Amino acid sequence: MKISHDEIRHVAKLARLELSSAEIESMAGQLDGILGYVDKLSEIETEGVKPTTHALSIYNAFREDIVTESLPREEALKNGPLQNGEAFVVPKVI
Amino acid sequence: MEFEIVIGLEVHAQLKTNTKIFCGCTTSFGAAPNSHTCPVCLGMPGVLPVLNKQVVDYSIRMALATNCEINRTNQFARKNYFYPDLPKGYQVSQFDLPIAEHGWVKIEVEDESKKIGLTRIHMEEDAGKLVHDEREPKSYVDLNRTAVPLIEIVSEPDLRSPEEAVAYLKKIHSILRYLDICDGNMQEGSFRCDANISLRPHGQKELGTRTELKNMNSFRNVQRALEYEIRRQRDLLLEGEEVVQATLLWDPDRNVTSSMRSKEEAHDYRYFPDPDLVPIVIDEEWIETARASLPELPGQRKQRFMEELGLPAYDAEVLTAAKELADYFEAALLGYDNAKKLSNWIMTELMREFKGGGPEDIAACKVSPANLAALLTMVQKGTISGKIAKTVFSDMMESGKEAEAIVKEKNLSQMSDEGDLVRIVQEIMADNPEQVEQFRDGKTKVMGFFVGQLMKKTKGQANPQMANELFQKELTK
Numbered sequence: 001m002k003i004s005h006d007e008i009r010h011v012a013k014l015a016r017l018e019l020s021s022a023e024i025e026s027m028a029g030q031l032d033g034i035l036g037y038v039d040k041l042s043e044i045e046t047e048g049v050k051p052t053t054h055a056l057s058i059y060n061a062f063r064e065d066i067v068t069e070s071l072p073r074e075e076a077l078k079n080g081p082l083q084n085g086e087a088f089v090v091p092k093v094i
Numbered sequence: 095m096e097f098e099i100v101i102g103l104e105v106h107a108q109l110k111t112n113t114k115i116f117c118g119c120t121t122s123f124g125a126a127p128n129s130h131t132c133p134v135c136l137g138m139p140g141v142l143p144v145l146n147k148q149v150v151d152y153s154i155r156m157a158l159a160t161n162c163e164i165n166r167t168n169q170f171a172r173k174n175y176f177y178p179d180l181p182k183g184y185q186v187s188q189f190d191l192p193i194a195e196h197g198w199v200k201i202e203v204e205d206e207s208k209k210i211g212l213t214r215i216h217m218e219e220d221a222g223k224l225v226h227d228e229r230e231p232k233s234y235v236d237l238n239r240t241a242v243p244l245i246e247i248v249s250e251p252d253l254r255s256p257e258e259a260v261a262y263l264k265k266i267h268s269i270l271r272y273l274d275i276c277d278g279n280m281q282e283g284s285f286r287c288d289a290n291i292s293l294r295p296h297g298q299k300e301l302g303t304r305t306e307l308k309n310m311n312s313f314r315n316v317q318r319a320l321e322y323e324i325r326r327q328r329d330l331l332l333e334g335e336e337v338v339q340a341t342l343l344w345d346p347d348r349n350v351t352s353s354m355r356s357k358e359e360a361h362d363y364r365y366f367p368d369p370d371l372v373p374i375v376i377d378e379e380w381i382e383t384a385r386a387s388l389p390e391l392p393g394q395r396k397q398r399f400m401e402e403l404g405l406p407a408y409d410a411e412v413l414t415a416a417k418e419l420a421d422y423f424e425a426a427l428l429g430y431d432n433a434k435k436l437s438n439w440i441m442t443e444l445m446r447e448f449k450g451g452g453p454e455d456i457a458a459c460k461v462s463p464a465n466l467a468a469l470l471t472m473v474q475k476g477t478i479s480g481k482i483a484k485t486v487f488s489d490m491m492e493s494g495k496e497a498e499a500i501v502k503e504k505n506l507s508q509m510s511d512e513g514d515l516v517r518i519v520q521e522i523m524a525d526n527p528e529q530v531e532q533f534r535d536g537k538t539k540v541m542g543f544f545v546g547q548l549m550k551k552t553k554g555q556a557n558p559q560m561a562n563e564l565f566q567k568e569l570t571k
Contacts, residue, residue, distance in 0.1 A: 014362055016176055053169060053367035059375045062147035065111050068118030068132075076131045076237070087127045087234035090178040092226055 002035040003028060095332065097293040099324055100301055101259045102213075102251035105266050106244050107276040108220065108284035109152045115219050115243035116143030116186070116371075123282055127236035135241040137182035143370055145170075149243040150374060152275040153193045153217050154384040156245060159269050159391055160212050162197030167375050170217070170368040178235050179222040187246075189365040192216035193374070199269070200393060201261040202411055210262050211250030220244050251290065251301065256320035260313050263287055264415065268392045271454065272417050278454070280311050287316055292337070293327045302327075303337040307351060309344045319344035323351055395420055403433040412441055419453035422463050429467030436470060443484065447491045460494035461487070469497035477501070481554060515548075515556060519564045522547045533569050541565060 008027050012019045019027065070076075077083040082090070114121055117134035134141045157164050171189035197212035222237040247266060253259045267285060270276040278285045292304035307323060310316045322344075327337050342351035390398070392414045399410035399420075414420045419440070426436055444466070450458045461469075469490065473483045478501055489500050522544060523530050529540045544565045548556050 010362075014174075014364070054369065054372055056372070059167075059373045061144060061372050062150070063118070063144040065113050065146050065148040066118060067113050067120045070119045070130045070132050071136075073126070073128050076128050076136060084234070087225070087236055088178070090233050090235055092231040092233050093178055093224065 002039070003031050096296050097328055097331065098296050098298075099254055100251045100292050100294065100304075101253035101256075101320065102290045103249045103253065103259060103262060104288045104290070105247040105249075105263065106220075106286040106288075107156075107247065107266075107270050107278075109149055109243040109245060109275055110277055111146055111148045111152070111243055113146055114241040115146050115149050115217070116241055119241070121242045123284075125238055127234070128238065130238040131240070135181075136237060143186070145371060145374070146243065149217055150193070150376070151384060152243075152273075153215060153245050154376065154381060155273050155275060155388060156247070156270065157194035157197065157215055158381070158385055158388060159273055160194075160197040160199050160215070160247070160266075162194035162212060162215060164194050164376055164381060165191055166377070167191065167373055168193045169373040170371040171365045172368050173363045173365055175363060177221070178233060179224050179237075179240070181222070181237060181240060185219060185221065186241075186368055186371070187218035187365075188216035193376075199262065199265050201258060201265050202407070203255075203258050203261050205407070208252075208258065210252045210258075213248040213250050215245055215247050218244050218246060251292075256317045256324070259289065259320055260317050263313060263316060265392070268415050268417075272389055272391050274389075280313075283311070286311070289316065289320060291320060291323050291327070293324065293331060302331075303339050305337065305339065305351075306341045307344055308341060308354065309346075311346075315344060315346050318346075318349065319351060322349065326351065392417075392420075399433075403427075405433055405437055409434070409437040409441065413437060416453035416456070418456050422456045422459075425463035426467045429464050430470045430474075432470070432474070436467075439466065439470060439487075443487055447488060460492070461490045465490060465496055472497060472501065476557060479554065479558065515552075515560060515564055516568070518548060518551055518556075519544075519561075519568050522551070523568060530569065544569075 005024055005028060008019070008024050008031065012024075012027075073086075077085070077088065080088040082088070108121075111121060113119060114135055117132050119130045119132050119135055122130070134143050154164060156162075168188060168191040170186050172184040173187045173189070174184045176183055192214045194215040195213065197215070198209050199212065201208050201210055220239050220242040222235055222240040225234040225236065227233065249262060253262055267278050270285070271278045276284060280286070287310055289307040289310070290304045291307065292302040294300065294302040305323060305327070307319050310319045323342070330337055341354045343354045344351050395414040396407075396410040399405045399414060400407060405413070412419075413423050423436065423440055426440070427433060430436055444456075444459070444461070445453065448456065448459050450456075466487075469483055469486060472478050473480055478486065482501075486497055486500050489495065489504075490497060493500075526544075526547070529543055533540045533544075541562070545558065545561050548561045548565075549558070
């Protein structure tokens with residue numbers, strides 16, 4: 001196994017996912033397959049090859065510091081599951 | 095047991111751009127909640143962030159001003175965690191390739207100069223603001239501040255006392271404001287500081303367990319929070335207990351630090367390069383253009399004040415900490431050439447009477463630099479005494495009137511007319527025959543009494559030197 005159940009629990013927690021033991025079991029199998037597949041890459045000789053962070057070789061895509069219009073507040077809040085017309089409302093977090 | 099204090103600071107400075115870091119929403123402060131957002135800063139799926147060039151330019155300036163090496167290629171990374179003030183579920187920041195590293199600034203503490211290392215400067219986006227309901231278990235999210243550009247400036251753990259930490263912080267603050275890339279307002283949160291602090295027995299190489307302090311929104315709070323935390327850690331260590339690594343919040347009302355629940359268990363941020371943002375490549379030309387645009391920085395200005403104007407290090411430091419005060423000083427110097435006397439007046443009279451804020455607000459002062467120069471020139475010429483000048487100055491601070499107008503209006507010119515003074519001198523002698531006798535018997539100490547009487551009669555307007563001479567002359571007749 002490339003990934004332990006503990007690691008799956010940890011990743012699930014970071015992603016705010018609640019998994020049953022059955023789900024952990026099935027995730028373990030699936031993630032193991034994925035990791036094994038990606039592991040193939042380590043067979044390639046990469047000594048002296050610069051890391052690729054982007055598929056394109058472009059750089060310096062900039063915009064000028066000019067203000068554009070923001071969304072009307074109504075629009076901005078529209079997709080929030082809970083809002084009061086002024087702000088998004090969430091369970092108390094402190 | 096004696097402990098060595100080890101402090102490192104992280105400063106977050108909001109950059110003074112017009113727009114956010116990756117979209118055109120305005121960065122202006124104080125607007126109605128959620129009125130400055132767009133699909134990009136709201137973190138809608140499928141949007142494309144585009145970097146504000148001014149952010150890079152400002153960061154390069156800060157890097158140059160703090161003697162950093164600029165990474166010719168640098169990139170943004172995603173720092174992943176969930177918190178309601180972070181709509182995307184990650185903060186765009188820099189990780190393994192920040193824009194600048196390995197810098198330093200010089201600080202002055204107790205007349206000693208010390209170099210403090212800068213580990214790195216990186217660009218990132220700010221999070222939104224949370225307002226917590228007093229009664230109900232709810233928090234309100236305002237995303238206006240989301241994606242406002244920040245630079246984080248991380249120091250080496252080179253600071254050895256709260257005083258050094260505050261001096262370093264003031265230096266960074268001063269440089270940012272001289273560069274005009276951050277307004278430095280700590281109350282509004284445009285200049286924030288976190289501190290890492292640990293203690294270790296003198297001579298020990300390994301660092302002790304550190305705690306991280308947050309929520310110190312003034313220089314004074316930084317000092318007090320660090321002092322508190324030093325005492326707390328020292329007590330624990332002396333009791334043989336251990337310092338637990340934690341993030342602590344400073345409570346300025348109760349003067350204590352309290353533990354904060356961790357944002358993310360074990361700080362597992364899973365950084366990775368942001369695929370939406372292409373790398374930034376900075377060439378020599380860009381760096382040289384930025385270098386050429388740098389203003390005179392506080393350290394250079396201080397040096398110039400010392401070398402060209404002959405000011406003591408202390409004066410030069412106080413006058414140059416805020417650009418505005420240094421500008422004021424130099425403007426006044428155009429009309430009055432005694433730099434040291436001018437410096438004394440600004441550091442004592444002006445700063446004491448000025449109620450409009452700190453030295454950075456001095457432009458709002460009712461006494462213009464030219465007016466202060468005019469007042470001091472009147473003292474230099476003997477038109478008014480130094481003592482009267484202080485009264486005139488208070489009046490100027492209140493009314494905003496010119497020095498000469500006040501002196502004329504209130505008839506405060508020093509009496510330097512011999513004829514007038516001789517008459518008063520003779521009156522005083524006639525009224526006090528006993529003291530005259532004493533003086534003639536050799537008790538010259540009564541001279542003080544005579545001059546005092548004269549000052550009383552003239553309401554302090556007599557030229558004291560002339561008064562002395564006249565009494566001397568009249569009494570020995």
